[in-house]
Amino acid sequence: MATLAPPVSGPAMPAARQAASPRREAWQRRLPLTPALIFMIIVTQIPFVFTVIFSFQSWNLVRPHSQHWVGLENYANVFTDSAFRDALLTEIGMTALAVAISMVLGIGLAVLLDRRFPGRGVVRTLLIAPFLIMPTVAGLLWKTTMLDPVYGIVNYLLRLCGAAPVDFVNQHPMASIVTVLVWQWTPFMMLIVLAGLQSQSNEVLEAAKVDGAGAWTTFRAITVPHLRPYIELGVLLGAIYLVNTFDVIYMMTQGGPGTATTNLPYYLYQRAFLGFDVGQASALGVVTVAGTILVASVALRMLFTVFATTERRA
Amino acid sequence: MAEVRYAEASRAYPGTPPVVAVDSLELTVADGEFLVLVGPSGSGKTTALRMLAGLEEVTSGHITIGGRDVTHVPPRDRDIAMVFQSYALYPHMTVAQNMGFALKLRGMPKETIAERVTEAARLLDLEKYLDRKPKALSGGQRQRVAMGRAIVREPSVFLMDEPLSNLDAKLRVETRANIAALQSRLGTTTVYVTHDQVEAMTMGHRVAVLKDAVLQQCDTPRTLYERPTNVFVAGFIGSPAMNLYTVPVDEHGARLGDLVVPVRRDAAAGLATVTVGVRPEALCLVGADEDGFKLAVELVEELGADAYVHGRARLADEEQRVVVRVDPRDPPAIGQTVRIGVRDHGEVHLFHPDSGERLHS
Numbered sequence: 113m114a115t116l117a118p119p120v121s122g123p124a125m126p127a128a129r130q131a132a133s134p135r136r137e138a139w140q141r142r143l144p145l146t147p148a149l150i151f152m153i154i155v156t157q158i159p160f161v162f163t164v165i166f167s168f169q170s171w172n173l174v175r176p177h178s179q180h181w182v183g184l185e186n187y188a189n190v191f192t193d194s195a196f197r198d199a200l201l202t203e204i205g206m207t208a209l210a211v212a213i214s215m216v217l218g219i220g221l222a223v224l225l226d227r228r229f230p231g232r233g234v235v236r237t238l239l240i241a242p243f244l245i246m247p248t249v250a251g252l253l254w255k256t257t258m259l260d261p262v263y264g265i266v267n268y269l270l271r272l273c274g275a276a277p278v279d280f281v282n283q284h285p286m287a288s289i290v291t292v293l294v295w296q297w298t299p300f301m302m303l304i305v306l307a308g309l310q311s312q313s314n315e316v317l318e319a320a321k322v323d324g325a326g327a328w329t330t331f332r333a334i335t336v337p338h339l340r341p342y343i344e345l346g347v348l349l350g351a352i353y354l355v356n357t358f359d360v361i362y363m364m365t366q367g368g369p370g371t372a373t374t375n376l377p378y379y380l381y382q383r384a385f386l387g388f389d390v391g392q393a394s395a396l397g398v399v400t401v402a403g404t405i406l407v408a409s410v411a412l413r414m415l416f417t418v419f420a421t422t423e424r425r426a
Numbered sequence: 427m428a429e430v431r432y433a434e435a436s437r438a439y440p441g442t443p444p445v446v447a448v449d450s451l452e453l454t455v456a457d458g459e460f461l462v463l464v465g466p467s468g469s470g471k472t473t474a475l476r477m478l479a480g481l482e483e484v485t486s487g488h489i490t491i492g493g494r495d496v497t498h499v500p501p502r503d504r505d506i507a508m509v510f511q512s513y514a515l516y517p518h519m520t521v522a523q524n525m526g527f528a529l530k531l532r533g534m535p536k537e538t539i540a541e542r543v544t545e546a547a548r549l550l551d552l553e554k555y556l557d558r559k560p561k562a563l564s565g566g567q568r569q570r571v572a573m574g575r576a577i578v579r580e581p582s583v584f585l586m587d588e589p590l591s592n593l594d595a596k597l598r599v600e601t602r603a604n605i606a607a608l609q610s611r612l613g614t615t616t617v618y619v620t621h622d623q624v625e626a627m628t629m630g631h632r633v634a635v636l637k638d639a640v641l642q643q644c645d646t647p648r649t650l651y652e653r654p655t656n657v658f659v660a661g662f663i664g665s666p667a668m669n670l671y672t673v674p675v676d677e678h679g680a681r682l683g684d685l686v687v688p689v690r691r692d693a694a695a696g697l698a699t700v701t702v703g704v705r706p707e708a709l710c711l712v713g714a715d716e717d718g719f720k721l722a723v724e725l726v727e728e729l730g731a732d733a734y735v736h737g738r739a740r741l742a743d744e745e746q747r748v749v750v751r752v753d754p755r756d757p758p759a760i761g762q763t764v765r766i767g768v769r770d771h772g773e774v775h776l777f778h779p780d781s782g783e784r785l786h787s
């Protein structure tokens with residue numbers, strides 16, 4: 113009985129100490145983050161505030177001294193602008209295609225890399241390489257050395273097979289851009305899926321083998337459910353980055369031919385820096401940011417509920 | 427139901443020199459028998475079991491199940507079920523799905539699967555948990571699900587690799603009894619791996635003792651205990667371990683200090699020394715006038731039903747540790763010197779001093 117006495121008064125003491133300085137403790141945690149926070153506010157939030165202000169003005173750099181308030185007119189234009197709608201559709205199509213294809217390829221490569229073979233380290237490094245190349249460089253590289261109708265490698269190979277040369281970038285602009293994006297993002301997906309594969313218990317796979325599952329059944333019934341959170345994470349992160357694709361389009365197609373490959377970032381760029389329509393472009397930017405935040409937070413929330421439930425299940 | 431036979435089966439891992447994990451294992455498990463593979467860590471128990479499961483390549487020799495040579499047959503065509511040490515449950519499937527997975531793969535109708543799973547769940551007291559995921563189960567419940575997954579398949583052989591090692595001591599004793607009961611009820615040939623000799627002795631119809639990839643002895647628990655074939659088995663089986671000393675021998679017998687243990691002349695012929703093994707319960711406290719040797723008591727372990735005296739004695743000019751079982755109602759005090767004799771000369775084991783093999787006596 114005597115030994116039971118101390119714990120009764122025990123918890124009271126730390127609780128009292130905690131209550132004494134919750135504010136101080138909170139500040140001790142915040143303080144080291146403050147410089148980063150201030151920096152972030154300066155480089156992202158202040159420009160955004162300016163963008164919001166500009167979006168309520170009519171301001172075209174081509175006509176100096178024309179700057180004046182127009183209220184919501186710019187926003188009204190955004191929603192009636194058919195070019196904006198086209199860009200939005202292009203954006204969705206491009207992102208979805210690139211994410212989906214690079215994920216499928218990434219899973220395939222990860223499965224191949226998950227087994228032991230001589231030279232695995234070298235192969236893995238080579239496969240990761242595209243992800244380390246700057247998007248601008250990747251775009252240029254593909255446009256010239258790979259896809260050029262006169263001296264590109266792909267056309268050289270086509271000619272060897274007896275086919276007529278194809279001007280890929282002009283005839284199939286969307287496919288060309290998506291190819292480059294897939295080329296760049298497959299390694300990323302592959303790495304995430306590979307991490308998932310390597311975290312899988314070998315005994316579970318052996319249990320499936322003993323239970324009578326062949327390679328394909330094991331993959332479908334055991335491995336894919338295990339990989340699900342990894343695949344979702346890859347899709348989310350890939351989509352967040354690919355929504356902002358600009359460099360590759362700028363280098364390869366300039367949004368064309370026509371508006372075939374004009375996505376939202378490129379359309380914004382055209383309005384702001386080719387049309388010098390600062391007010392209209394700002395409104396476009398604000399709408400795009402709001403839309404992205406909306407979609408991303410819905411996606412994130414979905415993802416986290418998925419994580420939470422798989423965790424409870426696993 | 428099937429008989430299992432390892433015919434000179436070996437597994438060598440490539441390397442220079444190759445690592446032989448199981449060396450020419452010759453072992454037959456009768457139909458319906460519960461065979462326990464036991465041995466110290468690294469002795470090749472798991473490897474031997476995985477060879478039978480088809481998860482480990484057999485580098486020489488053969489393995490047959492029910493008379494069929496399965497040496498190169500993939501695991502799924504061997505008609506075996508395995509319980510892994512980590513249980514290896516499928517994390518995203520419910521208990522019912524875990525147990526029914528193998529049946530589903532065989533294309534069995536849903537109702538039959540449900541029926542069999544429910545029956546196995548009843549047998550293992552898992553009915554309440556059928557809809558849960560493994561994550562939401564305790565260690566003991568997971569262990570039972572792993573068992574359930576094996577029994578719904580009604581395989582011809584069960585393979586179990588230390589299925590109890592993740593359970594606490596009390597649950598282990600309980601589950602031990604349950605598995606043994608279940609096996610005798612189902613009558614399925616079972617190969618069970620453990621490093622715990624108590625588990626081996628209590629569960630197995632026969633016990634195979636492995637050491638350094640080599641089978642030492644395979645026999646009933648009683649025989650292993652009473653007639654160990656060499657020094658290793660003698661020391662490994664039994665708790666506390668047998669007292670083993672290498673002492674001089676002459677025409678009167680082996681000399682344990684002042685105590686002379688008679689040795690049959692032909693048994694120790696030509697030997698100057700012999701290894702003597704005496705279990706703690708074969709020794710006893712004796713009076714000053716009887717045959718015996720002196721023991722300085724260092725520790726008395728009282729276990730309720732028994733008491734064990736640990737002490738040091740001078741045997742063959744060397745200080746040796748000795749364990750003796752004594753009457754728990756009247757144990758000697760620590761620091762006291764007592765006289766130890768042999769209860770029955772028939773319970774003294776003799777081994778060759780170099781090879782460690784049992785000498786016929």
Ligand SMILES: Nc1ncnc2c1ncn2[C@@H]1O[C@H](COP(=O)(O)OP(=O)(O)OP(=O)(O)O)[C@@H](O)[C@H]1O
Pocket residue numbers: 439445446447465466467468469470471472473474621
């Ligand atoms: N992949 C491998 N390559 C080389 N040697 C191996 C390999 N796997 C196991 N071994 C060796 O084979 C021997 C037997 O291993 P095994 O796992 O069968 O032991 P065990 O009796 O099950 O031991 P434990 O009780 O610790 O589980 C060990 O000496 C081990 O080092």
Ligand SMILES: [Mg+2]
Pocket residue numbers: 471472473
């Ligand atoms: Mg083992």
